[in-house]
Amino acid sequence: MKGSYELAVADCKASIAMRSNYPYAYNNLASAYLGLRKYDEALSAAEKSIQLKWAFLWSHLNRARALSGLGQRESAANEYRATLAIDPNNAEANAEYKVVAAQVAGPSDKLRPPTVSPSAASLETAKPSQTVAGPTGRRIALIIGNSAYQSVPTLPNPIRDASLIARMLKAVGFSEIRVETDLSRDALNRALLDFSKATTDAEWAVVYYSGHGIEVGGLDYLIPVDAKLQTDRDVDFETVPLALAISSVDSARKLRLVIMDACRSNPFISQMKRTIATRSIGRGLAAIEPEPGSLVVFSAKNGETALDGEGANSPFAIALANRLATPGLEVRRLFDLVRDDVLTATGKRQQPFAYGSLSGSEDYYFAVK
Incomplete structure (x- = not known):
């Protein structure tokens, strides 16, 4: 992918x-x-394009x-508003605008939602300064973003994705949200252990992980x-x-x-030596079958890889953040819509997938009507 972008830069400069x-x-050079x-280069190229009418x-x-x-969030939000003034129904601009708005701490007159059509307005999400009514009971979350890998190139987005999802869970009324970043193996084990102890009297427990994952011998790590x-x-x-x-x-x-936003193209696979001939190393993550009453959501279907995206957040994190605060959206329907959003945003190159089942006797809402 990087080589393709570099070739595109060379072609644009030649033109x-x-x-x-x-x-x-x-x-095109900006893209x-x-x-x-x-x-910086993208901004300069985009501004030159605008200057040329x-x-x-x-x-x-x-x-x-x-x-x-x-990181210029308020300026970015204003520019998204200019984009939506041209095309109020553009799905990409609407989705990315709401993500930027959620990343800006506190209310701001500069972040007023643009005037859009009813169909676009229906996708509006809560800002972190707002609280959307959520179900009663204790709802807790552990949010993990691993970016600063020591033996392979850094992943820029997981820390930003973790921050975004934490903000949106806070907006829908989660009472406890623990955010951990760049965890070693010992620290990751400890975080999961501590969280498991905290869930004993919780109604909802959510773990969100963004970073690298791997499938080996049919098991995911x-x-x-x-x-x-x-x-x-x-x-x-x-x-x-x-x-x-x-x-x-x-x-x-409950x-x-x-x-698991952990299905990215994995640089570890190419460097790992095989020592056990019968042990396969897979692309993406392997399908799983959790116990009834649990749901495991992958940002890409088993055997497929996820995209990190061209902006400050991954396509999956953007779609998830957009849907979390939608009032009256049942959780199973929510992830169906996240799947559709990601398929659209990635040109059908990435398909999120949910594994497991929840009881049909109860509905689950991040934000109630």
Whole structure:
């Protein structure tokens, strides 16, 4: 993927060399720089496209994405509003605008929702400063974002994704949210153990993990930031089984939910030496069958990989954040819609998938009507 973006940058620069006032080439150059996460260059290219009177949606959307990548949230939100003034029904702009709004702490006049059509307005989510009515009872969550891997390149988005999901769970009334980032194996084990103890009198228990994961021999594992994984044998000693994350929510009385945004293309696989011929190393994660009453959601279907996205958050995190605060959206329906949103955002390259089952005698809402 990186090589494709670099080729796109070279092609756009060649076009600009032949025709320096070609706004479309600058807009494409901005898209390519976003893919490389070179946000300063992307911002410059997008602004040049706009200056050349290419005042269409994609130039403004690229400018908004670059500002978001640079951490300039309020400016990014204003640029998303300019984008939506051009096309109020654009799904990408609406979704990304709401994510940026949720990342800005506290209310701001600059973050007023844009005037949009009723269909787009129905997707509006709560900002962290708002509280949407949620079910009564104790609802708790453990949010983990592993970005700073020591033996492979850093994953930029998991820490940001963890922060975003934590904000949205707070918005819908979760009473306790523990956020942990860049955990070693020992720290990850400890966090899951502590959380399992905290769930004993909880109605809902939710674990959200964003980072690298791996499937070996038909079993799934979370990869801590200190893992080296030089051989397949190292998996048993350097990772944490997904089964432990599932076990950590077992004591909750009603909803037991584990969300795995851990199906990214995994650099560990290419460097691991095979020492056990019968032990397979899979692409993505393997399908699982949790105990009845539990739900495990993967950001990509078993055997597939998830995308990190071109902006400050992954497509899965954006879709999940957008849907969490929708009043009256039952949890099974919620994840169906998250799947549809991600399929649309990724051009059907990524399909989230839910495993397990919940009792049909009760409905579960993150936010009630």
